[in-house]
Amino acid sequence: MKTVMIKTHEAWLEMLMAGFMSRTENKQVLFDFSDILFRHFTWLENELIELGESYSYDRDTIPVKVERLSDLLNNIIKRLNEIDLQLLSSPDKALDARIASDLHYMKEVLKDMKDEVITAFNTERKFPGLELTQEATDALTLFLFEETYKEYELIMIYNYLKAHSNDAYMNRIFQILIDESFFHLKSFGDMGAKMGILAVPRVVMKELYQVEDVVQFLKDGIDEELAAKEECKKLSEAVSKDSPELAKFFDFINHQENYHISLMTDALEHYTKDKNA
């Protein structure tokens, strides 16, 4: 089961990366498939928790640098085949049958997907239709690397907290935060691919998601969100001359952080109240 969960984690990210790389109608299909694989991952995680087995979010490095989309799709199909085989030895036959059915359909679709030339790794660092100064380009590059990883890290943390909580109020908050982080991850990943600097986020260290002090985590999280707002503001100012459109996008992300701060403040209040009761 643990191996299936790790392989599913890798397949989810690989599919997501393929979605970032695509510039055609394939993109949405790949994003939808990656969402399904993420849900498989959470089902498998839940199964491990019910069985009382320890697990982590460790995984192997995922090589995604390809020149054609079909090269990556073939790798994904191989990975899905491995998962399919390993599901046979898994104890929950009903869950395995559901997952296997999805995998079979995905493989058929991926096999017939129209090929594309990939530019997501050309390191040109040019945003389509936009001339940025060197300083603004460097700032945007660093922002995209920092934030793509950060959003992935947040998804893993909130997902772990949700998986280990039976508190409906908190789980509603964790789920919204996961959804928000997915939107941001997809936005930043897409931008990274357009600039030719797409990269798979690095593995998240255990101590980050196996949170020992939730109150402190939430307090730190609110501070980080406030810092992220500042980063968005700086970036918006840096690109505003060259691209009012991009500046508006970063203002939008900046204001979106207010939702996260509000949710985390609610969570902090609820958690503290609960602990003091």
Next chain:
Amino acid sequence: MNVDAQLMEHMMNPKNYGTLERSDAQGIGKNPENGEKVVIYLRVGTDEDQPYIDDIAFQAIGCTTTVVAGSMLTEEAKGLNFNGVRNLIEATMKLLERLPPEDAACSEMVALALGAAIDTYEKRLDDSDYPVITYKIVNSCVPKEENKDEEIK
């Protein structure tokens, strides 16, 4: 940070990121200001009685600069004997004053983690249960002007 082709490569494909299946020692470099840290994992080989780094990996709770520094330094450390590693750490520490504060703090954290890992290895030669050594950085991630403001407040 000025982003050049070499930095891009380390950002997109950090070298040696992760853990080792079997490691002989670990070391931690920590920033006490914000809890950021770097963990180095070592597999040590012995060549004519001189230990050397056979394999190395690192993980970080930190920013992109820390990951780039970890990628670069671990690449340089791989294959070096311990004297070579100590020279590499010394050379890195000497470079720090030429770097902007936030970059200096990140590089120092990686260098200290590397030093902690080889010190842990050496301590474990006498005591196999010796705990993983942690060294704390002295450089601040926050530029001096901001520090000054805080002091005034």
